[in-house]
Amino acid sequence: MELFAAAFKSAILLYFLAALGALASAVFxxxxxxxxxxxxVWAGFAAHTGLMGxxxxxxxxxxxxxMYETDLLLAWFVVAASLLLERRHKTPxxxxxxxxxxxxxxxxxxxxxxxxxxxxxSLRSNWLLxxxxxxxxxxxxxxVAFACGAFYLIFERGRxxxxxxxxxxxxxxxWLDAVGLQMVDFGFPFLTIGIATGAVWADLCWGTYWSWDPxxxxxxxxxxxxxxxxxxxxxxxxxxxxxxxxxxxxxxCVLCTYWGVNYFFSSLHAYA
Amino acid sequence: xxxLTAVFDVLYAWLRSIRVAVAVxxxxxxxxxxxxxxxxxxxxxxxxxxxxxxxxxWIAALGLDDLxxxxxFLGLLLWLLTSMIVCSTAHLRQVLLAPPPRRLEDANPRAFxxxxxxxRPPLEETLEGIAARAAAxxxxxxxxxxxxxxxxxxxxxxxxRAAFARFGAFTIHWGCIVVxxxxxxxxxxxxxxxxxxxxxxxxxxxESRYRVRLDSFSIDKYTETERxxxxxxxxxxxxxxxxxxxxxxxxxIRINEPFVYDGFRFYQMDYRAAVPEVTLRLASTGVPPxxxxxxxxxxxxxxxxxxxxxxxxxxxxxxxxxxxxxxxSEEFKNPALLVExxxxxxxxxxxxxxxxxxxAFHRGAGSLRARLLPVAPRYAIGLKTVRDPGRPVLYAGLxxxxxxxxxxxxxFHRRVFLRVASIEGGAQVAIAGMSRRNxxxxxxxxxxxxxxxxxxx
Numbered sequence: 001m002e003l004f005a006a007a008f009k010s011a012i013l014l015y016f017l018a019a020l021g022a023l024a025s026a027v028f029x030x031x032x033x034x035x036x037x038x039x040x041v042w043a044g045f046a047a048h049t050g051l052m053g054x055x056x057x058x059x060x061x062x063x064x065x066x067m068y069e070t071d072l073l074l075a076w077f078v079v080a081a082s083l084l085l086e087r088r089h090k091t092p093x094x095x096x097x098x099x100x101x102x103x104x105x106x107x108x109x110x111x112x113x114x115x116x117x118x119x120x121x122s123l124r125s126n127w128l129l130x131x132x133x134x135x136x137x138x139x140x141x142x143x144v145a146f147a148c149g150a151f152y153l154i155f156e157r158g159r160x161x162x163x164x165x166x167x168x169x170x171x172x173x174x175w176l177d178a179v180g181l182q183m184v185d186f187g188f189p190f191l192t193i194g195i196a197t198g199a200v201w202a203d204l205c206w207g208t209y210w211s212w213d214p215x216x217x218x219x220x221x222x223x224x225x226x227x228x229x230x231x232x233x234x235x236x237x238x239x240x241x242x243x244x245x246x247x248x249x250x251x252x253c254v255l256c257t258y259w260g261v262n263y264f265f266s267s268l269h270a271y272a
Numbered sequence: 273x274x275x276l277t278a279v280f281d282v283l284y285a286w287l288r289s290i291r292v293a294v295a296v297x298x299x300x301x302x303x304x305x306x307x308x309x310x311x312x313x314x315x316x317x318x319x320x321x322x323x324x325x326x327x328x329x330w331i332a333a334l335g336l337d338d339l340x341x342x343x344x345f346l347g348l349l350l351w352l353l354t355s356m357i358v359c360s361t362a363h364l365r366q367v368l369l370a371p372p373p374r375r376l377e378d379a380n381p382r383a384f385x386x387x388x389x390x391x392r393p394p395l396e397e398t399l400e401g402i403a404a405r406a407a408a409x410x411x412x413x414x415x416x417x418x419x420x421x422x423x424x425x426x427x428x429x430x431x432x433r434a435a436f437a438r439f440g441a442f443t444i445h446w447g448c449i450v451v452x453x454x455x456x457x458x459x460x461x462x463x464x465x466x467x468x469x470x471x472x473x474x475x476x477x478x479e480s481r482y483r484v485r486l487d488s489f490s491i492d493k494y495t496e497t498e499r500x501x502x503x504x505x506x507x508x509x510x511x512x513x514x515x516x517x518x519x520x521x522x523x524x525i526r527i528n529e530p531f532v533y534d535g536f537r538f539y540q541m542d543y544r545a546a547v548p549e550v551t552l553r554l555a556s557t558g559v560p561p562x563x564x565x566x567x568x569x570x571x572x573x574x575x576x577x578x579x580x581x582x583x584x585x586x587x588x589x590x591x592x593x594x595x596x597x598x599x600x601s602e603e604f605k606n607p608a609l610l611v612e613x614x615x616x617x618x619x620x621x622x623x624x625x626x627x628x629x630x631x632a633f634h635r636g637a638g639s640l641r642a643r644l645l646p647v648a649p650r651y652a653i654g655l656k657t658v659r660d661p662g663r664p665v666l667y668a669g670l671x672x673x674x675x676x677x678x679x680x681x682x683x684f685h686r687r688v689f690l691r692v693a694s695i696e697g698g699a700q701v702a703i704a705g706m707s708r709r710n711x712x713x714x715x716x717x718x719x720x721x722x723x724x725x726x727x728x729x
Contacts, residue, residue, distance in 0.1 A: 118500040121507060125528040178711045185684075185709055189677035196670040204528045207464060207539040207658045209666065210455070212340050214308040224301040228294050230681075234441075234708055235290045256305075265308060 004054050007047040012106045014044030015079065019099035022092040037092050041099065045079050048106075052076060059116030064132040065123050067262065071109035073132070074258070075102040077140030085144065085179070094179070097147030108259075127201035135194035135219075141187030142226070142247075142254050148180030149247030156241060177239055180247050184233075188226050195219050214265035218257040225250045287351075287358040296352050303348065307339040353452050360445035367438050385711040389703040389718045394728035399699055402725060403427045403692045406701065409724050410688060413717070426693035433686050440680025447673025454666025462660035469655040470546045474514060477536055478657050483514040487522075489543060489651040491603065509540045509653050530658075539656040544602050545588035546652035550609055552581070555630070556640040563645070568609075577640050578616045579633065585610040588649070590624065597624050604649040611642070684709035688718070701725050 021037030052072055055063040063069035082098040085091075119128075152173055155163055163169045198216065203209040210216060229246035232238035238246075286292045311318070314337060319328035335342040393402045407417045410431040420429035467475050474485035492506040506527050513521040513533050523531040523538075531538040547568060554562045556577050564581060566573055572582035587599035590608035597610065607626070613633045614620040625631040630641040686707035693700055705718050 118494060118503050118505070121504055121527045124506060127528075175712075182710055182712055185681040189674065189681050192674055192677045196674055199670065200667070201528070203663070204530065205539075206541075207530065207537060207656045209663075212307065212312065217304050217308050221301045221305050224297050224304070228297050228301075231290060231294055231297075261308075 004051060007050050007054075008106070008110065011044045011047040011051065012103055012110075014040045014047065015099050015103045015106070018044060019096065019103065022095040022099060025092050026096055034092050037095070038086060041079065041083060041086075041095065045076075045083065048072070048076055048079065055116060059118075061119060062129055064128055065119050066112065066117070068109045068112035070132060070136065070258075071105045071112065074136050074139055075105035075109070077136050078102045078105070078143050081140050081144045081183075089175075089179075093151060094144060094147045097150055098143055101143055101147075122205050125201060125204070127197055127204070131194055131197040131201055134190045134197060138187040138191035138194055139254050139258060141183045141190065142251050145180045145183035145187065145247040146251035146254075148176045148183065149244035149251075152176040152180065152244035153241065153248070156244075173240070177243060180244065181233055184226055184229055184247065184250070188223075188230060191219070191223055191226065195223060214261045215257065218253065218261055222250065222253040222257050225253050284358070287355045288362055290359070293352070293355045293359065296348055296355065300345070300348050300352065303339055303345050306336070310336050310339070312340065313338055349452065353449060356445045356449050360442050360449070363445075364439075364442050367442065385705075385707050385709070385714060387705040387711065387715050387718055389705075389722045391701040391703060391722040391725040393699050393701060393725045395698045397699065397728065399427050399692045399694065402699055402701060403429065403690070406690055406692070406721065406725060407431070409721060415688065426691055428689070428691045430690070431688045433688075434679075434683040435685055437679045437683045437685040440676055440678075440683075443672060443676030443679055445676075447669050447671075447676045450669030450672055451666055452669075454662040454664075454669050457662030457665055458660050459662075462658070462662055464656060464658040464660070466541060466654055466656040468546075468652050469509075469511075470548075470652040471650050474512075475655065477513070478659060480536070481515060482520075482534075482536070483516075484538065484655065484657070485512045485514060486510075486653060486655070487512055489540075489653055491543075507540060507543060509655075511538060511655075535659050535661070537658045537660075539658070541654035541656045543651050543653045545586070545599075545604065546650050547586045547588075547607075547647055550583060550586060550647060551645040552609075552611070552625070552642045553645055554640050554642050564642075566609075566611075572612070572614065575640060579640060580614040581642075582612045582614075583609055584612050584622060586647075590626070602651070604647065607644065607647045609644050681709070684714075686714055686717075688721075 018037045018040035021033055021040060025034040025037055052063055055069060055072065063073055078098050079102045082095045082102075085094055155169065155172060155176070158169065161169055163172055195216075198219070199209040202211065202216075225246070229238075229243065229250060232246070233243055310331065311322075316328055316332050316337070319331045319337060322328075323331070331337050335344070339345055397405075403420055407420070407429065410417055410433075413433065415431035415433045416435070417431040418429055420427050463478055465478055469475050469484065469486040471486050471489055474483040476482075477484050487510040489507070489509045491504055492508065494500045494503050494505050509525045511523055511525060511531060512519050513523070521533050523533070525531045525538055525540045527540070549565060549567050552564045552566065554564055554575055554577075559576060562576055564573060564575060566581060566583035568583045568586045570583065572580040574580050586607070586609050587597065588607050589600040589603055589605040591598055591600040591606075597608065600606075608624045609626075610622055610624050611631075612620055612622040623631055623633065625642050625644050627644045627646055630643045632641050633639060684707055686705060689704045689706070691702040693702070701722075703718055703721060705714050707714050
């Protein structure tokens with residue numbers, strides 16, 4: 001048990017250090033720092049994966065049924081997405097935003113119950129796996145899109161054609177714009193699956209597929225915001241500042257859906 | 273007439289307008305969010321207590337207490353539904369009648385991601401060999417390669433992948449339309465109701481000719497061999513459906529597994545101990561023991577000693593908390609009865625009595641001892657019955673919607689144009705790609721094609 005408490009703290013610490021490293025690497029362009037950052041993320045990710053495995057082992061089920069478990073899972077997806085992007089694009093820039101988010105998620109998880117409790121009877125369903133996994137994948141993709149949008153808005157305000165250590169400003173902004181769009185494109189079908197499976201499950205469990213519960217409603221708001229974003233991007237070629245702002249607003253809705261509802265509203269989803 | 277035509281034209285233009293549709297989506301999002309900030313569906317007194325009488329009056333006047341069923345929200349939904357039908361029909365016409373530009377030069381650079389690459393294949397390869405290799409590479413990646421044109425000493429051809437993804441947006445819109453139609457059918461034609469069903473008793477099924485009898489209710493627990501022994505794993509209700517007095521079907525309801533019969537779905541929503549009657553064994557000095565049957569919540573009954581007893585409340589799992597008795601759970605672990613006794617002199621008091629200990633009562637000159645006789649566990653469940661003809665329509669809509677989002681977002685339509693030409697010192701392949709989505713992934717793919725061509729056969 002102590003080993004896993006240590007793994008939990010190690011994952012938080014390593015992600016935090018890696019976030020600092022990514023920031024320093026992005027700002028100062030030190031190549032060795034980038035390598036150290038990537039190693040720290042991988043080490044944290046290994047500890048994090050171990051924690052997830054431990055949770056699965058002690059509970060005998062996928063870790064999807066309470067805030068501690070979903071925080072762990074969401075942080076895992078966010079870090080996995082960061083690692084994939086780092087590997088593909090050879091830049092730690094997005095990790096500057098995504099790793100602190102993972103640290104926050106793990107920090108929040110530490111306030112929640114870590115004990116592997118049995119599933120509530122209503123959660124004993126195959127729909128749990130597909131519903132929570134789909135939503136978590138979507139939220140992780142939107143977190144990366146948020147990082148892209150936030151960086152876009154930061155770098156767009158600078159002066160000069162070049163951004164120190166990142167080269168051509170226009171290319172960097174175009175890249176952030178494209179990755180942000182790619183992540184929204186990736187997350188949107190998963191969010192749709194998450195909402196649709198949630199509706200089917202609610203119908204089986206409560207006899208109504210939509211009850212305007214705050215969690216349901218905010219997931220719909222999130223879906224609508226990303227639908228607006230995609231409409232404007234693909235139909236009106238809406239790029240740049242407003243598209244980036246849409247990614248940021250969309251992620252604020254994700255946060256409302258994922259956290260806000262649990263803390264500020266009474267919801268049928270009080271366990272999640 | 274001209275005026276009507278002009279109004280219709282404006283209306284049609286607005287319904288087709290993406291900007292108006294986006295504004296409607298934004299308004300729906302804002303309304304939906306607002307509905308979570310103000311609790312919905314409560315009586316005016318609730319808002320008066322929470323926000324004050326002035327604000328409560330405004331909330332009632334603006335319909336903010338029932339936003340999701342108010343005319344503004346339903347109007348927006350209706351506009352969106354109509355707009356989606358108009359837009360998607362127009363979009364389908366556009367896709368069918370005006371396919372994407374056949375030449376790169378004709379493509380709107382703001383509407384399409386246009387990517388250009390140039391490859392220098394090895395010197396020894398012929399133009400035909402290079403073109404064949406490129407075509408084979410593309411076919412392996414599920415591209416449909418069109419026949420090559422050989423003219424002016426160069427070979428041109430194009431390839432296309434996931435052409436059906438062009439119908440993605442159309443599919444999403446029709447998914448949404450079908451979902452909204454399903455929801456509309458549910459709202460207009462569906463019916464549901466919740467009633468308490470007590471074990472052994474039957475209740476009517478909505479307004480139908482059926483009745484449903486709860487035969488038994490049981491709690492499934494984790495067993496000794498499993499972790500979390502004695503914690504609840506699930507609940508099951510066995511029911512019999514009666515047509516008049518004639519049983520027509522038996523079944524079981526579990527959590528996440530409703531019982532379905534003839535379009536009706538039965539759900540167990542909650543459960544509680546249901547003990548309508550208990551028996552007390554009374555003892556008094558010099559008098560033989562007497563069994564006294566009491567209805568819980570019923571009238572007082574006189575005992576042989578002149579005392580009157582009334583069963584106020586039965587709890588299945590007694591716990592004393594914050595100065596008063598209550599129940600810890602709805603399981604029959606520690607039953608107790610709250611009894612009110614009234615003496616001949618009119619003095620009265622209430623007291624909890626249990627099966628395993630006698631309680632002593634002294635009222636005026638009378639006194640007696642009472643014990644609760646064992647109580648057979650009996651449960652009642654909240655039985656929800658739903659008949660919803662919109663469900664299959666809505667489910668079909670959800671499937672179409674999911675398929676549409678994947679077609680549109682994951683399987684993006686892309687086209688590749690190749691021109692293989694001789695240049696001084698060898699051959700050159702000009703590669704151009706066109707898609708509406710995933711510029712980064714498409715760039716990667718074309719870069720791999722360039723590397724493949726440059727590596728040679």
